[in-house]
Amino acid sequence: MESWNDMPQPEDEALSTETKSSQGLTAWLLDLLETILLAVVLFVGINLVSARIRVESISMEPTLIPGEFVIVNKLAYRFGEMHRGDVVVFYYPRDPSQRYIKRIIGLPGDEVTVSGGRVFINGEALNEPYLNAPPTYMGTWQVPQDGIFVLGDNRNRSADSHVWGMVPLDYIIGKAIFVYWPLDRFGPVPGHPSF
Incomplete structure (x- = not known):
C-alpha cells in the first residue's frame, strides 16, 4: 500500500511537464539546426561541383536559346x-x-x-547539322597548347574565337550538361556525336 508521501504531488507533475516540454523544445531546435546545417552543406557542395547559368544571347541557337537555364559540371575537365x-x-x-x-x-x-x-580541323571538314546557317567569314587559326577555339552554333551571329581569339584553358568553368528551364526544353545539352 502506498503512503501519501509516495503519491505524486501536483508540484511534481508540473515540474515533470515543464521538463518534458523543455526537452521537446531542445530536441526540436536540434532537429532544426541539423536540417539547416545539412542544407548549407548541400548548397556549398553542389556549388563546388556545379554552376547554373542563364543563356543570354542568340549565339548558340538553335542548340540553346535565350532565357534557358543550364547546369554546368565544374568537375568535367578535372577528371575527364x-x-x-x-x-x-x-x-x-x-x-x-x-x-x-x-x-x-x-x-x-x-x-x-x-x-x-x-x-x-587539321584539314578535315566537320559535319555540323546543328548550324542555323554556314559561316560567311573565313580564316585560319592555330590553337595554342594552353587554349581552345570555340564557336557559337549561330555562326554568323556569334562573337567567339573567330573574333577575339582563343579561350585559355584556365578560363574554362565547366561543361554545360543539362537544360532545366523552361520545362519544354528540359533535357541534356546536345553534344555532337561525330566529333
Missing part, C-alpha cells in the same frame, strides 16, 4: 578530357567578369580553318 563538340562555359578572355557559353571546335594544337561556309 575535353572533346570537340562539348558545349562549355568559360570566362570571357577580354572581361573575365563575364561568362560565355560556346561549343569547342579546336583543341590544343589543332589548326582551325573556316572557308567556303565550312569548318575544317
